[in-house]
Amino acid sequence: MKILFDERQLLHAPLDYFRQGKQIPHPEQPQRAVLLRDALVADGHRLVQPGDHGTGPIKAVHDAGYVDFFETAWERWAAYADGDTIAVPNYHVSHGLNRLPTGIVGQLGYYTTDTACPVTPGTRDAIYWSAQAAIDGAHRLIGGEDLVYSLCRPPGHHASRMNSNGFCFFNNAAIAAHHLRQKFERVMILDIDTHAGQGTQDIFYERGDVFFVSIHVDPSDYPPFFACYADERGRGAGLGASLNIVLDKGTEEPDILAGVDQMVAAAREFQADAVVVSLGFDMATDDPLSELTFSGTGFEGAAARIMALNLPTLLVQEGGYLGPSLANNAVQFLRAAETARRDI
Amino acid sequence: MKILFDERQLLHAPLDYFRQGKQIPHPEQPQRAVLLRDALVADGHRLVQPGDHGTGPIKAVHDAGYVDFFETAWERWAAYADGDTIAVPNYHVSHGLNRLPTGIVGQLGYYTTDTACPVTPGTRDAIYWSAQAAIDGAHRLIGGEDLVYSLCRPPGHHASRMNSNGFCFFNNAAIAAHHLRQKFERVMILDIDTHAGQGTQDIFYERGDVFFVSIHVDPSDYPPFFACYADERGRGAGLGASLNIVLDKGTEEPDILAGVDQMVAAAREFQADAVVVSLGFDMATDDPLSELTFSGTGFEGAAARIMALNLPTLLVQEGGYLGPSLANNAVQFLRAAETARRDI
Numbered sequence: 001m002k003i004l005f006d007e008r009q010l011l012h013a014p015l016d017y018f019r020q021g022k023q024i025p026h027p028e029q030p031q032r033a034v035l036l037r038d039a040l041v042a043d044g045h046r047l048v049q050p051g052d053h054g055t056g057p058i059k060a061v062h063d064a065g066y067v068d069f070f071e072t073a074w075e076r077w078a079a080y081a082d083g084d085t086i087a088v089p090n091y092h093v094s095h096g097l098n099r100l101p102t103g104i105v106g107q108l109g110y111y112t113t114d115t116a117c118p119v120t121p122g123t124r125d126a127i128y129w130s131a132q133a134a135i136d137g138a139h140r141l142i143g144g145e146d147l148v149y150s151l152c153r154p155p156g157h158h159a160s161r162m163n164s165n166g167f168c169f170f171n172n173a174a175i176a177a178h179h180l181r182q183k184f185e186r187v188m189i190l191d192i193d194t195h196a197g198q199g200t201q202d203i204f205y206e207r208g209d210v211f212f213v214s215i216h217v218d219p220s221d222y223p224p225f226f227a228c229y230a231d232e233r234g235r236g237a238g239l240g241a242s243l244n245i246v247l248d249k250g251t252e253e254p255d256i257l258a259g260v261d262q263m264v265a266a267a268r269e270f271q272a273d274a275v276v277v278s279l280g281f282d283m284a285t286d287d288p289l290s291e292l293t294f295s296g297t298g299f300e301g302a303a304a305r306i307m308a309l310n311l312p313t314l315l316v317q318e319g320g321y322l323g324p325s326l327a328n329n330a331v332q333f334l335r336a337a338e339t340a341r342r343d344i
Numbered sequence: 345m346k347i348l349f350d351e352r353q354l355l356h357a358p359l360d361y362f363r364q365g366k367q368i369p370h371p372e373q374p375q376r377a378v379l380l381r382d383a384l385v386a387d388g389h390r391l392v393q394p395g396d397h398g399t400g401p402i403k404a405v406h407d408a409g410y411v412d413f414f415e416t417a418w419e420r421w422a423a424y425a426d427g428d429t430i431a432v433p434n435y436h437v438s439h440g441l442n443r444l445p446t447g448i449v450g451q452l453g454y455y456t457t458d459t460a461c462p463v464t465p466g467t468r469d470a471i472y473w474s475a476q477a478a479i480d481g482a483h484r485l486i487g488g489e490d491l492v493y494s495l496c497r498p499p500g501h502h503a504s505r506m507n508s509n510g511f512c513f514f515n516n517a518a519i520a521a522h523h524l525r526q527k528f529e530r531v532m533i534l535d536i537d538t539h540a541g542q543g544t545q546d547i548f549y550e551r552g553d554v555f556f557v558s559i560h561v562d563p564s565d566y567p568p569f570f571a572c573y574a575d576e577r578g579r580g581a582g583l584g585a586s587l588n589i590v591l592d593k594g595t596e597e598p599d600i601l602a603g604v605d606q607m608v609a610a611a612r613e614f615q616a617d618a619v620v621v622s623l624g625f626d627m628a629t630d631d632p633l634s635e636l637t638f639s640g641t642g643f644e645g646a647a648a649r650i651m652a653l654n655l656p657t658l659l660v661q662e663g664g665y666l667g668p669s670l671a672n673n674a675v676q677f678l679r680a681a682e683t684a685r686r687d688i
Contacts, residue, residue, distance in 0.1 A: 018362050020449065021429025021462070085365025092436040093570050094457035094507045096546040103565025105364065110570065113438035114453075118365070163438045202440040221447025226437050226454065 001338055003040050004050045004136050005151040006129035009033055011122025012154050018088060018115040027288060027321045028116070028167035033153035036317065039327035040334060045149070050129070050136035057135045058128075061175045061203055063162035065100065069111050070127060070169065073119045076104040087119035110163075117164040127169040130154050134172035137314045138179035141274060147307075147341050149315040149334060150176070157197030157278045157318050158224055165199060166224055173278045173316040174203045177210050180274050180314070188272035188311075189213070190263050192302055193280025193318040194292055196228030196244065200278065206238040211270045213243040214278075215259040217291050222249070241270070249291040253298045256283065260302045267309055275313045277306060281320025281329045288321045299329045300336035307340035345682055347384050348394045348480050349495040350473035353377055355466025356498050362432060362459040371632060371665045372460070372511035377497035380661065383671035384678060389493070394473070394480035401479045402472075405519045405547055407506035409444065413455050414471060414513065417463045420448040431463035454507075461508040471513040474498050478516035481658045482523035485618060491651075491685050493659040493678060494520070501541030501622045501662050502568055509543060510568055517622045517660040518547045521554050524618050524658070532616035532655075533557070534607050536646055537624025537662040538636055540572030540588065544622065550582040555614045557587040558622075559603040561635050566593070585614070593635040597642045600627065604646045611653055619657045621650060625664025625673040632665045643673045644680035651684035 010030035017026040041047055059067050077087035080103075091109035100110055108119070130152045137150035156173055158166030177187045177200075189204075191197040191214035198219075204210045219228050234242040243266050245259040267275065281287065283294040307313065315337070320326050354374035361370040385391055403411050421431035424447075435453035444454055452463070474496045481494035494516065501517055502510030521531045521544075533548070535541040535558035542563075548554045563572050578586040587610050589603040611619065625631065627638040651657065659681070664670050 018459075019434050020425060021432040081364060088365040090363050090459040091567060091569055092438065092457045094437060094504070094509070095442070096504050096507075097542070097549070097571035097576070098439070099563075099570050099573055101564045101569040103569075106563075106565060106567075106569030109458075113436045115362075115434040160438070160440050163440075165438070198441070205441070219443075219450075220445045221450060223435060223450075225435055225445040225447075225450030226443050227441035229443055232441070 001045055001147050001149055001334060002048045003037065003045050003149050003151050004048055004133040005033065005037055006050055006133060008125040008129040009133070009153050010126065012120055012126030013122060014086060014118045014120055028154060029322060032320065032322060032326065033151060035327045036151055036330050039331050043331045043335065045334060050132045051139065052132055053135045053139065057175055057179050058131050058170055061161070061171060061178050066111055066162040069107060070124045073104070073108065074121050074123060077108070077119060080104050088115050113163050113165045116167050117169060127154055130156070131170040131172050131175055134176040134316050135179055137316070138176040141180060141312045141314055142183040147313050147337060150317065152317045155318040157191055157193060158195070158199045160199040160202040166195065168199060171199050171203060173276050174200045176314055176316055177276045180276070181209060184274035186270060186272045187274050187276065188267040188270055189276045189278060190267065190306060191278035192260065192283065193278055194282040194290060195319060196224055197278050198224045198227040201228055201232070201242050204238060205234055205242060206236040208237045208241050211241045211266065211272065213245070213263045213266050215245040215247065215256065215263060217249055218246045222291065247292065250293070252293040253295060256292060256294055257298060257301050260305050264305050264309060272311060275306065275309060275311045277313065277315045278318045279315050279333065280318035281326055284323060284325050284329050286323040286325050288323050296325060296329050296332040299333040303333045303336035304340045307337050345389055345491050345493055345678060346392045347381065347389050347493050347495050348392055348477040349377065349381055350394055350477060352469040352473040353477070353497050354470065356464055356470030357466060358430060358462045358464055372498060373666060376664065376666060376670065377495060379671045380495055380674050383675050387675045387679065389678060394476045395483065396476055397479045397483065401519055401523050402475050402514055405505070405515060405522050410455055410506040413451060414468045417448070417452065418465050418467060421452070421463060424448050432459050457507050457509045460511050461513060471498055474500070475514040475516050475519055478520040478660050479523055481660070482520040485524060485656045485658055486527040491657050491681060494661065496661045499662040501535055501537060502539070502543045504543040504546040510539065512543060515543050515547060517620050518544045520658055520660055521620045524620070525553060528618035530614060530616045531618050531620065532611040532614055533620045533622060534611065534650060535622035536604065536627065537622055538626040538634060539624070539663060540568055541622050542568045542571040545572055545576070545586050548582060549578055549586060550580040552581045552585050555585045555610065555616065557589070557607045557610050559589040559591065559600065559607060561593055562590045566635065591636065594637070596637040597639060600636060600638055601642060601645050604649050608649050608653060616655060619650065619653060619655045621657065621659045622662045623659050623677065624662035625670055628667060628669050628673050630667040630669050632667050640669060640673050640676040643677040647677045647680035648684045651681050
């Protein structure tokens with residue numbers, strides 16, 4: 001299938017990550033995308049340059065000030081910090097009054113919620129083109145294509161309307177899902193990353209036209225911590241259009257696949273007419289961030305179940321880190337998805 | 345005058361502070377309190393052990409879960425992190441759904457908003473006794489004493505109902521002000537720390553019985569960034585009972601003292617019957633965090649103006665860091681306050 005990817009997505013390159021009191025190597029490395037791209041091309045998929053759809057589709061989902069912030073954030077930070085460090089926030093908004101300050105230090109804290117989303121010289125281009133890969137995928141589904149893979153990196157599902165979180169800046173899947181609404185009435189987002197896509201849920205929490213379902217490790221003691229508990233079902237017009245399938249740490253493949261069955265059942269019940277898959281590979285047993293037991297065969301099974309919906313489907317890359325099976329899990333998922341589609 | 349201080353307040357001892365992308369020495373050191381105590385005792389003030397008033401008065405202002413969190417936070421973190429680091433958060437709540445997680449890592453992020461409030465082995469005792477120093481001061485005013493100095497350290501005015509921020513855990517001044525309401529109908533908080541007391545403002549923002557006025561550097565590009573702008577005047581029953589006097593960086597002593605005149609005028613207009621002074625010394629020109637020009641003579645002038653209100657007055661120590669004039673500014677302020685009171 002087509003792999004939408006732009007080389008500029010590699011330009012966001014944070015080395016360190018201040019986590020739990022110390023600096024550790026940052027897990028969300030450009031090399032992730034290189035491995036995925038190369039393995040998929042070697043497996044016969046076709047690399048395609050995404051078109052440039054501008055910031056309009058991004059601002060349709062994100063706060064405009066948030067999007068514009070990244071246009072100059074690095075330059076402002078570099079001028080402030082004399083090039084001494086990359087831009088990592090250490091002040092944040094919280095409960096209570098939260099006004100937008102004018103300075104770069106405060107704005108960095110206003111728009112980010114953790115230390116995992118540093119702004120580096122290449123961040124703006126990388127997140128812009130990661131979003132374009134998703135938008136172009138949605139554009140292709142609108143144009144009649146059936147199954148496309150947007151190799152989004154940096155990932156997106158933790159980013160909310162106006163904040164970055166958990167390696168994510170622009171919510172690629174949410175941007176794509178909203179974009180798909182130009183043609184499709186009812187869009188389903190199936191998030192199978194091991195971390196809850198709380199940013200995606202937040203964006204659509206009060207909307208009934210995009211159904212968000214996520215399977216993930218229980219957030220009560222695992223990132224993103226503050227949302228995507230099992231009792232969250234949406235609000236207002238969105239009531240019933242959010243679903244969180246919460247797994248205990250250590251959950252094994254059969255139970256996870258049973259959860260995927262629930263996700264697919266929810267999509268059927270919703271009568272979705274297009275699907276966005278937030279496709280993380282960090283459920284894999286050997287993923288550096290994994291707390292679950294899941295294999296390449298499991299990813300094949302998940303792909304087959306999702307493709308059985310027989311709907312136009314956009315695969316949007318989310319997490320999955322530099323473990324031994326990363327590239328192979330992508331190969332198996334995409335191969336199974338394509339096979340299932342041909343079988344229909 | 346009486347100096348309320350407990351040695352256990354020295355037990356919170358963070359060495360480092362992750363700030364703007366790198367580790368720097370933490371400015372809020374126990375040595376601050378040692379310098380203040382010793383200089384004031386040498387100047388003839390009397391050190392008094394605060395009584396233990398329990399957590400009741402603290403929970404009257406703070407969320408009970410937040411207060412209880414610190415009872416075990418260090419032990420939980422140490423068990424989690426194998427004693428490898430002190431507890432510095434790197435995940436935070438933000439705009440959107442903010443559920444309280446159960447694990448220590450998430451709770452640390454839920455209850456704190458920056459990296460400036462690490463939890464160390466002695467944090468619980470230090471913040472508890474810092475609050476007791478304030479409560480005992482309020483208790484003494486209720487009992488008829490006229491002018492007391494609570495040497496609170498760690499400071500408090502950035503802490504809100506359920507989050508720590510900017511070196512502050514429990515909001516000592518807010519706890520004292522609320523406690524004073526047992527006797528006094530209208531309590532005035534005058535915050536002359538160089539940073540806005542946004543935690544104090546947040547706690548009383550919808551209350552009309554405690555008036556909060558703060559003079560501080562413009563938060564638009566300076567901590568605490570997200571609140572205490574000049575247009576914030578309170579809400580609901582508290583409308584009109586918040587006042588922010590915002591200074592440009594570089595403002596000099598005469599203009600700052602004119603601001604203090606405004607604060608005192610607001611107290612008169614409010615017809616306050618007791619005063620809590622959030623007493624920071626970081627407006628001083630040589631304070632390591634200062635952006636203003638202010639001297640020991642300036643602190644004398646501020647003290648004289650505040651004491652001219654002729655109201656029962658509790659001085660609660662806030663910021664003021666390890667610059668050359670720290671102890672002397674305290675000596676001059678307290679001496680001027682006592683002199684003014686005797687003159688009335």
